[in-house]
Amino acid sequence: MITITIQKQIQLKKRPTGVPTSEHFEFVEVPVESPAKGEILLQTIYISVDPYLRGRMNDTKSYIPPFKLNEAISSGVIGKVVESKSDLFEVGDFVIGSLGWQQFSVAKDNTVRKIDPNLAPVSAYLSVLGMTGLTAYFGLLDIGKPKAGETVVVSGAAGAVGSIVGQIAKIKGARVVGIAGSDEKVRYLLDELGFDAAINYNTQDVGSALKEACPDGIDVYFENVGGEISDTIFPLLNNFARIPVCGAISAYNNSEPDVGPRVQGYLIKTSSLMQGFTVGNYSSRFGEGAKELASWLLEGKLKYEETVTEGFENTIDAFLDLFKGANLGKAIVKVADSDK
Amino acid sequence: MITITIQKQIQLKKRPTGVPTSEHFEFVEVPVESPAKGEILLQTIYISVDPYLRGRMNDTKSYIPPFKLNEAISSGVIGKVVESKSDLFEVGDFVIGSLGWQQFSVAKDNTVRKIDPNLAPVSAYLSVLGMTGLTAYFGLLDIGKPKAGETVVVSGAAGAVGSIVGQIAKIKGARVVGIAGSDEKVRYLLDELGFDAAINYNTQDVGSALKEACPDGIDVYFENVGGEISDTIFPLLNNFARIPVCGAISAYNNSEPDVGPRVQGYLIKTSSLMQGFTVGNYSSRFGEGAKELASWLLEGKLKYEETVTEGFENTIDAFLDLFKGANLGKAIVKVADSDK
Numbered sequence: 001m002i003t004i005t006i007q008k009q010i011q012l013k014k015r016p017t018g019v020p021t022s023e024h025f026e027f028v029e030v031p032v033e034s035p036a037k038g039e040i041l042l043q044t045i046y047i048s049v050d051p052y053l054r055g056r057m058n059d060t061k062s063y064i065p066p067f068k069l070n071e072a073i074s075s076g077v078i079g080k081v082v083e084s085k086s087d088l089f090e091v092g093d094f095v096i097g098s099l100g101w102q103q104f105s106v107a108k109d110n111t112v113r114k115i116d117p118n119l120a121p122v123s124a125y126l127s128v129l130g131m132t133g134l135t136a137y138f139g140l141l142d143i144g145k146p147k148a149g150e151t152v153v154v155s156g157a158a159g160a161v162g163s164i165v166g167q168i169a170k171i172k173g174a175r176v177v178g179i180a181g182s183d184e185k186v187r188y189l190l191d192e193l194g195f196d197a198a199i200n201y202n203t204q205d206v207g208s209a210l211k212e213a214c215p216d217g218i219d220v221y222f223e224n225v226g227g228e229i230s231d232t233i234f235p236l237l238n239n240f241a242r243i244p245v246c247g248a249i250s251a252y253n254n255s256e257p258d259v260g261p262r263v264q265g266y267l268i269k270t271s272s273l274m275q276g277f278t279v280g281n282y283s284s285r286f287g288e289g290a291k292e293l294a295s296w297l298l299e300g301k302l303k304y305e306e307t308v309t310e311g312f313e314n315t316i317d318a319f320l321d322l323f324k325g326a327n328l329g330k331a332i333v334k335v336a337d338s339d340k
Numbered sequence: 341m342i343t344i345t346i347q348k349q350i351q352l353k354k355r356p357t358g359v360p361t362s363e364h365f366e367f368v369e370v371p372v373e374s375p376a377k378g379e380i381l382l383q384t385i386y387i388s389v390d391p392y393l394r395g396r397m398n399d400t401k402s403y404i405p406p407f408k409l410n411e412a413i414s415s416g417v418i419g420k421v422v423e424s425k426s427d428l429f430e431v432g433d434f435v436i437g438s439l440g441w442q443q444f445s446v447a448k449d450n451t452v453r454k455i456d457p458n459l460a461p462v463s464a465y466l467s468v469l470g471m472t473g474l475t476a477y478f479g480l481l482d483i484g485k486p487k488a489g490e491t492v493v494v495s496g497a498a499g500a501v502g503s504i505v506g507q508i509a510k511i512k513g514a515r516v517v518g519i520a521g522s523d524e525k526v527r528y529l530l531d532e533l534g535f536d537a538a539i540n541y542n543t544q545d546v547g548s549a550l551k552e553a554c555p556d557g558i559d560v561y562f563e564n565v566g567g568e569i570s571d572t573i574f575p576l577l578n579n580f581a582r583i584p585v586c587g588a589i590s591a592y593n594n595s596e597p598d599v600g601p602r603v604q605g606y607l608i609k610t611s612s613l614m615q616g617f618t619v620g621n622y623s624s625r626f627g628e629g630a631k632e633l634a635s636w637l638l639e640g641k642l643k644y645e646e647t648v649t650e651g652f653e654n655t656i657d658a659f660l661d662l663f664k665g666a667n668l669g670k671a672i673v674k675v676a677d678s679d680k
Contacts, residue, residue, distance in 0.1 A: 055609075061609075063579070063610070063611065226602060226605070227602070230602075230604065239403070245607045248602070248608060251602065251604070251605055257601055258601060259600065259602065260600075260602045261597055261598060262566055262570075262591065262599065262600045264570065264585050264614075264616070265588050266616070267585045267614060268403075268585055268586070268587065268588060268618065269395075269401075269402045269616070270403070270616060271403065271616050271621055272615075273613065273614070273616070274603070274613070275611075275612075275614075276613070277608070277611050278611060281611055
């Protein structure tokens with residue numbers, strides 16, 4: 001007798017142009033596979049939903065290949081080992097890896113990494129101790145290079161990356177100004193994270209608010225959003241300013257060309273630098289970054305928030321909410337209890 | 341009896357908006373002053389006319405202060421000592437300095453630098469051995485960092501900076517593609533300077549011509565022009581491309597906002613860098629740059645052209661011609677014979 005366990009998987013059904021909707025995705029029933037030697041069977045505990053995934057839904061050349069149609073979407077996932085055919089993992093271990101959006105996954109033991117549930121809640125490995133924390137860490141420190149007394153502006157400031165960027169900039173002694181999309185987020189930045197100023201781009205004129213919040217100009221702008229918010233930065237740049245270009249979420253769903261003031265003149269006048277990057281560029285240094293982030297976390301110097309959506313069936317909504325600016329901190333989906 | 345010698349000086353009369361015309365300037369008669377102790381009297385031999393001077397005609401904050409109304413325009417000038425009250429200079433010496441647009445100047449002996457008329461024609465110190473050569477040298481090598489086998493694209497390629505950029509990139513073993521504004525310039529780049537390909541932006545579709553000329557993508561783009569030509573570069577960038585942003589001449593006379601596709605998405609996808617700069621950033625390394633440029637010149641590895649306008653009275657026309665793309669190589673005005 002053969003027992004087949006059926007699970008749900010989320011596939012990309014149609015490539016979106018513009019804003020994706022639920023019709024671009026499909027829940028498909030697929031069997032839970034059995035691990036072979038050197039593999040483990042994982043129950044999905046948390047799924048990371050991230051803006052950059054939107055880019056992978058387009059069929060265009062980028063730093064990671066596009067998702068394929070009629071295959072599972074994948075992203076950072078925390079799983080719990082429920083069956084092990086590997087000497088490296090035991091049942092009950094927690095792991096992180098790039099895995100499909102489904103309830104169970106089989107993974108080769110060298111494609112996932114064990115995480116320590118005693119150091120921090122396991123979900124933290126998707127945020128402050130994981131990809132978004134490392135993105136903030138390397139983008140800010142390796143490209144932005146903030147110095148004590150300088151002014152650092154970060155957009156998407158209440159998001160998973162932006163909130164860590166601002167706090168690291170504070171640790172380095174900079175004056176930190178955040179741009180976010182609600183009064184609740186602004187209060188969070190000011191009251192919880194200790195930002196020096198924060199601007200609500202939905203209710204304030206960003207250009208004039210920035211001018212007021214940055215009387216000494218801008219030395220570092222950590223770019224998460226692009227678009228009109230970013231346009232207001234350039235006239236305020238100081239000489240030798242640095243702009244780590246991490247994201248441009250405002251443009252991810254554009255089907256029209258994204259047009260604005262050209263930046264060349266501003267860069268020349270101020271000898272400023274813009275550097276695009278993805279966290280993968282720093283993979284050889286992840287250990288160093290994760291170690292310092294963990295020590296700041298344990299010292300209480302870094303706080304982080306999560307916006308947790310309950311239930312695998314709500315994964316797509318959680319992803320789409322990113323483009324509505326709905327999340328505070330890291331957006332994750334809780335698929336199953338971690339029992340930890 | 342007191343003899344006063346009268347000379348002509350070119351002053352900024354009105355700040356241009358948009359394209360400057362002769363009405364923004366005025367020829368004014370002023371006395372030739374006498375040098376005091378530690379000063380020298382110089383006869384102006386060559387005047388450098390440069391696109392960046394347009395920016396100094398606006399009353400806006402930039403890396404150098406704006407010209408003042410009713411005062412002399414100034415730029416790089418080669419002068420010949422006609423009277424010396426300094427131990428450092430003798431009558432007949434040639435010097436270079438930042439001096440007014442006038443026929444004679446008095447300069448403190450520590451504000452000008454002696455040049456060697458035996459190493460190269462003295463005008464070369466305004467171009468390949470001077471500011472434009474150093475601009476090409478440091479922008480390309482310090483920011484662009486071309487490697488052998490990479491593809492380097494330069495706009496304004498037949499200009500004073502661009503022509504040197506392309507030749508240095510060839511010296512470094514790169515494949516070099518130039519963009520210029522006439523068939524004559526294209527021929528010059530291909531036949532005289534050894535560029536691998538050259539595009540006439542006035543007769544060709546730059547986007548598709550670039551795609552053809554850069555089958556392996558673009559690793560370095562040396563930006564001299566901005567505007568629509570520059571827009572065509574971004575979709576062709578390779579991973580970790582570098583863009584030294586030196587000039588944006590297409591926008592210098594804009595009175596309307598200069599608008600085009602935003603670059604953030606391209607920079608993220610390719611982890612590319614844009615770095616604005618001015619040659620003054622490298623002043624502590626001018627010696628090193630000038631030495632290497634001179635050695636390449638003497639070895640015949642570097643060629644340079646000059647577009648020489650004869651006569652002080654034509655200085656303004658020579659300047660305005662820059663924005664018509666009229667010059668091949670460095671644009672200079674010959675004010676008096678050097679007798680060398």
